Amino acid sequence: MKKYAILCLIFGSSAFAQTITQQNILQGVVPQNLDALKYNELIFDRTIYDDRVYSDSRKTELGDQSEVDLAFRYHTDESTFARFRMATDPSENRFDNKTSRFEMIFSKRFSQVTFQLDLELLTDDTEDGTDSSGVSLGLDLDSDDTFINFAKGNFLFTFYPFNFRSDVGDEFNTLDVSRINFIEGSPTTVSATQTGNERIVSKTIPGLELQYLFGRSSVYVGYGVATYLYPTNESFELPDNPSATAWERKETTAFKAGYLFLDNDKAKVNLQFLNHTNSEETGSLLQSAASLNVFKRFSSWVTEFEYTTTVAGDAPWDVNRTSAWFANSNALLPYFVDANDENQDWFGETGYAASLKIGKNIENITPYLGLKYQSEFFIFQGLESAHNLRTNTDELSHGGLSRVAVGAYFYYGNIYFRPEIEFQSAQNPVFSNATDLQADRQLSTFEKQNTLLTVNVVYTFDGGSNNQTWWF
Numbered sequence: 257m258k259k260y261a262i263l264c265l266i267f268g269s270s271a272f273a274q275t276i277t278q279q280n281i282l283q284g285v286v287p288q289n290l291d292a293l294k295y296n297e298l299i300f301d302r303t304i305y306d307d308r309v310y311s312d313s314r315k316t317e318l319g320d321q322s323e324v325d326l327a328f329r330y331h332t333d334e335s336t337f338a339r340f341r342m343a344t345d346p347s348e349n350r351f352d353n354k355t356s357r358f359e360m361i362f363s364k365r366f367s368q369v370t371f372q373l374d375l376e377l378l379t380d381d382t383e384d385g386t387d388s389s390g391v392s393l394g395l396d397l398d399s400d401d402t403f404i405n406f407a408k409g410n411f412l413f414t415f416y417p418f419n420f421r422s423d424v425g426d427e428f429n430t431l432d433v434s435r436i437n438f439i440e441g442s443p444t445t446v447s448a449t450q451t452g453n454e455r456i457v458s459k460t461i462p463g464l465e466l467q468y469l470f471g472r473s474s475v476y477v478g479y480g481v482a483t484y485l486y487p488t489n490e491s492f493e494l495p496d497n498p499s500a501t502a503w504e505r506k507e508t509t510a511f512k513a514g515y516l517f518l519d520n521d522k523a524k525v526n527l528q529f530l531n532h533t534n535s536e537e538t539g540s541l542l543q544s545a546a547s548l549n550v551f552k553r554f555s556s557w558v559t560e561f562e563y564t565t566t567v568a569g570d571a572p573w574d575v576n577r578t579s580a581w582f583a584n585s586n587a588l589l590p591y592f593v594d595a596n597d598e599n600q601d602w603f604g605e606t607g608y609a610a611s612l613k614i615g616k617n618i619e620n621i622t623p624y625l626g627l628k629y630q631s632e633f634f635i636f637q638g639l640e641s642a643h644n645l646r647t648n649t650d651e652l653s654h655g656g657l658s659r660v661a662v663g664a665y666f667y668y669g670n671i672y673f674r675p676e677i678e679f680q681s682a683q684n685p686v687f688s689n690a691t692d693l694q695a696d697r698q699l700s701t702f703e704k705q706n707t708l709l710t711v712n713v714v715y716t717f718d719g720g721s722n723n724q725t726w727w728f
């Protein structure tokens with residue numbers, strides 16, 4: 257019988273699992289099949305390749321939005337391991353080799369206590385966003401893979417010093433809901449361009465988590481707090497009154513709760529909720545999110561349903577991560593704005609998304625049909641989010657996006673290959689016309705329909721990619 261490391265553990269064992277999110281499964285820090293481990297050997301852990309191959313709106317996209325994960329691991333015994341991972345990030349400038357991120361995780365368990373550290377190697381690294389050949393190695397300061405936990409009976413206490421795992425959703429993953437922004441350097445006046453040592457700092461909220469395991473289920477609650485800098489004068493307001501008499505340290509708090517039932521490769525119920533405060537001051541993209549994901553196998557049929565809802569931040573900052581300042585440098589417009597320099601319409605709004613996926617296992621092939629719908633103001637990490645997919649003037653989002661996908665998983669050993677074609681239909685014209693691209697976005701024509709072809713290839717050394725509970 258396979259020993260799965262995700263919640264299928266004997267009570268009283270010190271090898272408790274952390275709270276699981278879809279991002280943790282993709283990264284594969286914890287092997288799903290412990291029988292596949294070999295000690296004192298370098299193991300080729302996994303490869304994940306995701307790419308948008310072709311779309312009506314952009315024609316051939318192969319290589320433009322590629323996501324590649326490559327990882328190796330080394331275990332000296334059942335309580336000690338190191339893991340090395342390289343990942344690309346297509347949201348960064350593809351001509352800057354910061355698109356590649358190198359991660360090193362070191363983990364050690366002492367009886368009931370586990371220490372785990374996540375380090376990051378950055379190339380072309382500077383603090384002011386200028387090009388450089390500098391290289392830095394240090395702690396990954398927004399990682400949820402750095403933690404200290406203590407297992408006692410059915411309880412697991414975990415301290416996350418940087419990020420207490422705040423993403424929700426599988427099909428509609430939000431990434432870090434509790435990510436906040438603030439200005440460092442205490443300027444007397446905030447302007448469109450940074451001066452001196454001014455910069456925008458983006459960070460996640462650290463915190464504590466208490467998890468209780470029973471049978472195939474677990475429940476958890478978590479609480480986090482983080483400080484940020486903000487002007488002391490009540491009259492301060494971006495962009496109308498950017499003058500600050502002085503700055504002070506303030507706090508934002510976060511709360512999360514969840515439930516997970518897991519019968520590997522048979523059934524899963526994953527319920528998640530997270531909320532944090534003061535989004536009007538911290539420039540957060542989201543202030544809260546909740547998600548329900550259900551997977552069930554019926555003989556050779558497999559189904560997955562998800563419903564995810566998000567509440568957008570009250571005053572989300574549009575930040576250029578490379579320059580560490582506001583994206584709009586022509587005028588002080590710190591928020592996401594339209595062509596008329598007016599705030600976009602999704603601030604503080606509630607949005608939702610739903611998906612249903614049905615497939616049938618036929619030997620080593622699983623063809624499937626997927627249906628998705630996103631409401632007008634639904635915000636998440638995807639390119640189809642309401643803050644990304646907008647009309648030519650940026651005044652409106654897609655207005656409601658329907659997506660119908662047809663694809664298939666082709667399994668071979670520990671590898672699967674998944675091509676998918678998706679037909680997208682929006683209420684508003686938000687897809688660019690590949691034959692009418694102009695320097696002025698407002699003069700370009702946009703369409704309501706789009707067809708998208710994507711491919712996904714996954715290899716995992718432990719066969720976890722064949723576990724449809726997480727990978728379907």
